[in-house]
Amino acid sequence: MDQIHGLDELSRRVLDKGLCASCGSCVGRCPYVTEFKGRTVVLHRCTVEHGRCFAYCPMTFFDPEAASRMVFGTRAEASGIGRYEDVKASRATDETVAEAAQGGGTVTSLLIAALNSGMIDSAVLTSSIPGEARGRGFVGTTVAEIASCSGSKFAGSHSLSVLREALDQGRSRIGVVALPCQVRSLRKMALYDLKQEKLRERVPLVIGLFCNWAFSPRQFAEFLGKELGLGHIGKIDIPPPPAQVLEVETQGRTVSVPLDLVRPMIQDACRVCPDMTAEFADVSVGMYEGRPGWNTLVVRTAAGAGVVGEALAAAGLETDVFPSENLEHLKEASEQKRTRAAQ
Amino acid sequence: MALISKDDPGRELLLMGNEAVARGALEAGISVAAAYPGNPSSEIIGSLAEVAEDMGIYVEWSVNEKVALEVAAAAAVSGLNALVAMKQNGLNVASDFLMNLNLTGIRGGLVLVVCDDPSGISSTNEQDSRILVKSADLPLLEPSTFHEAKDMVRFAFEVSREINNVCMIRSVTRISHARGNVTLGPLPSARPKPHFDTNIILSALPASLTHPTAHRRFRQAKRLLADSTFNSYQGPDTPELLVITCGSGYLFSQEAVRLLGLESRVGLLKIGTTWPLPEELILSRLRDAGRVLFIEEVDPFLEDNVLELFAEHNTTLPKVSFLGKKSGTVPDLGELSPGLIIGILADLMKVSRPHADEAYSSTATDALRNFAPARSLAFCPGCPHRASYWAVKKALALDGRDGVVFGDIGCYALGVLATGFHQSKTLHAMGSGTGMASGFGMLGRFGATQPAIALCGDSTFYHAAIPALLNALHHQSDLLMIILDNSATAMTGFQPHPGSSVNAMGSQAPAVVIEDLCTSLGLKTVIGDPFDLDESAVTIYELLQESGTKVLILRQMCALVGAKKGPRRYTVTVDQDKCLGDECGCDRFCTRVFRCPGLNWDVSLKKARVDEAICAGCGVCADICPSHAIVRERA
């Protein structure tokens, strides 16, 4: 417990330094921290010495060895894409799923299989806020609800704040789709579980997303609105290199914004985050560069293999080999993020 | 029938100092009385308002002190007797008019009673108003007892009529708010008919003519006061120590001398007419005193003036050593007390102090026993201000630009303290919050990014904030004015104000509706319910994102008025099984942060509970509890 502190220390180490990743894990647990229009706001001082806000925040501290022991039962793998069992190419077989998805619809397919098989009874997801670039947390309990959350929201969305909602509803098998920082937060919850909420058992499936960076929700919104004069933001896509643009759907048209223009809006937290492939997730899913309509699927744990198996068995997912040169390239990109973060 | 209007000359009654003043005004045959409420002066006009109909007088709670003085002056220039009362801060508001009225003078009688608040128990400052009276060239009387308070008012009217100018009376909290015996005098049977003599122009200009007139009237007053029986000496012919005192100081000194058995060694020179001084009387006593001690509340007013007099006559006077506030013998601020004076005298006279019991049984202490208790420094249970301040705090946090709240005078001034989450960042005079916010809202041109909020109550809005709001509007200052409308002048005892539909005398009156006034000015005006905490916070946030001058009225009845009007809205309980107490997830939010006195922290159980006797049943805390442990049911 000696490394766990309270809200004051969270403010000092994370919020005041602008290092909040907008994961949402400190939000909605108490009257002191809230999220408002994409910003994590402290409303009053709290005197609790060992608090969940500090303990579960991915940016306060992270013990890869403890997490690795818990998740994989082994020592941490501090290189490449972390520990994994298998890497595959994958995509949804269902056309409507594939259509709405960001990439190949793998994430949505896995969730549907997990729900239908009873592996999970609910899912903590990130739904879009109509007209806005940032998303918000959403607890889905039906296939339709899960499908409605397809697509990436490229600004921090505080979505883990609704984990509380799922827990309060008494859900006992909660699946979560999480960015790498959020995966870390979820693993810290399971490790420290300060209120003995059986968080390890109650979150049996963590699907991680690859992530190089996310936008700071307030800055990004202000940029789109005030600088570019774009209203009512729809889907946002980042086409594979060498495009170097952000494609923003807005009021019936698509606007290409050079990446260099929006880079300053990237959260500072992402610049110091070493994890590109959600190394502590059960499965991680990213884009498949060079093969549109497909995802990269990294299976890391038995639970991860289990959900992939369910999806294949239910014929919701198809997989293909992931060539070794692509894997090398992925590991390199992942290493680069690790190196950048260390600087 | 109310006590103060009893037509029973010779009868002794136990009256509060302020009631004694009111009775004195009735005996002097006033026609008009006006005031703006302010402790410790409020009961003067309050008690006159109660008997207004019976006594056939006109009483009003004016919109502010300056207007109160103007209303009374109109009666006095028309030949009537009029009384005006205010607290020390109020005299500042009225002073602009007073400093011109003193030059034109009046034709009837006008007595201005100002009640000082030593220690600032219910004030922002503890200003000594006597200094201002001196520069106005007006006569000043200071009562030491309750009976004297009554008789002095009558005498003040005589002086005022005689010199054709205002006569002032200074009271202090311990005279105004304590009770003592008063012997009633006769009440007059007839009042003059008002007439404004249009042959004479009452213009302060040109000062070259009016200033000399004021001086002449002042010299006239000096002659009238010189032999006043309100000044007296008791003690040996050549005392070892001469105590020169006035007001409450006399009461305490007399008691101290008696308790210490110093009657044969210490002389007491009581001054009732503190300005201009009864010079002959004082000089004659100084001739026989080697050592003088001044006892008075707040500033060394008497002390300075006597020293001045001594300096003027130093060639004919023996050596005297003066002790008082200047020598550090007496504290130069705060209220005095019998115990304090006993200590000072015992040290100076080298006698031992009496037992505490004996001191306690002193009559001075008795007289003070029902002295009004100091206001507690927290909002009442169920007070809407607590909710409003939380909404403001939350809105400013959500906004994140380090917004500034310019506070104002009223119960909500407590917003500078923990009970208002330290949200008000300035506190000065009535209406100053809006004036300062108006100025701050212009600083954007220099790069200021902090939004400005002006907070003010309904009564203060009418009193002095309207001109500041007009200023902001006209100059397009970026500010949000939040009017905490609890529909009462709660801090001073629920006197009606221009927004009320009844006046001081209880008759129907047209209400000036704040939102109507604001919208008619073209101001964006929003009305909210502070008890709806989250919505209020978001409304404030949204208004702060807009430029220009905006008004938000947070309206909810004062908890004390609510308690008078009807039963509680909700029955509120804490489900202790759900209560998280000081654990992570709550950290005693209700009792540590929100701090409604209706909620208690049970130290042994480590749970919150509702104190049924105190809870006002507003139900707001049910919305702030993170674990939904606070349950409210419609009562």
Ligand SMILES: Cc1cc2nc3c(=O)[nH]c(=O)nc-3n(C[C@H](O)[C@H](O)[C@H](O)COP(=O)(O)OP(=O)(O)OC[C@H]3O[C@@H](n4cnc5c(N)ncnc54)[C@H](O)[C@@H]3O)c2cc1C
């Ligand atoms: C901020 C961000 C940055 C990313 N950066 C990269 C990258 O650099 N390289 C790469 O290969 N892939 C990246 N991805 C992942 C990629 O965009 C796809 O999400 C991923 O390939 C899965 O695709 P899919 O078709 O299976 O997802 P879908 O089936 O469309 O499902 C998307 C899922 O993502 C969740 N989600 C959406 N937005 C968020 C969010 N902001 N936070 C948490 N969960 C969210 C939804 O709940 C939904 O379940 C990023 C995703 C995000 C949100």
Ligand code: SF4
């Ligand atoms: S320690 Fe607990 S109660 Fe305090 S701010 Fe953090 S999460 Fe909230």
Ligand code: SF4
């Ligand atoms: S990173 Fe997450 S837990 Fe940490 S401060 Fe930001 S929102 Fe809270």
Ligand code: SF4
């Ligand atoms: S706010 Fe609620 S949970 Fe917290 S101490 Fe009060 S009653 Fe208990």
Ligand code: SF4
């Ligand atoms: S209901 Fe709650 S907030 Fe209102 S008075 Fe009672 S204890 Fe205080």
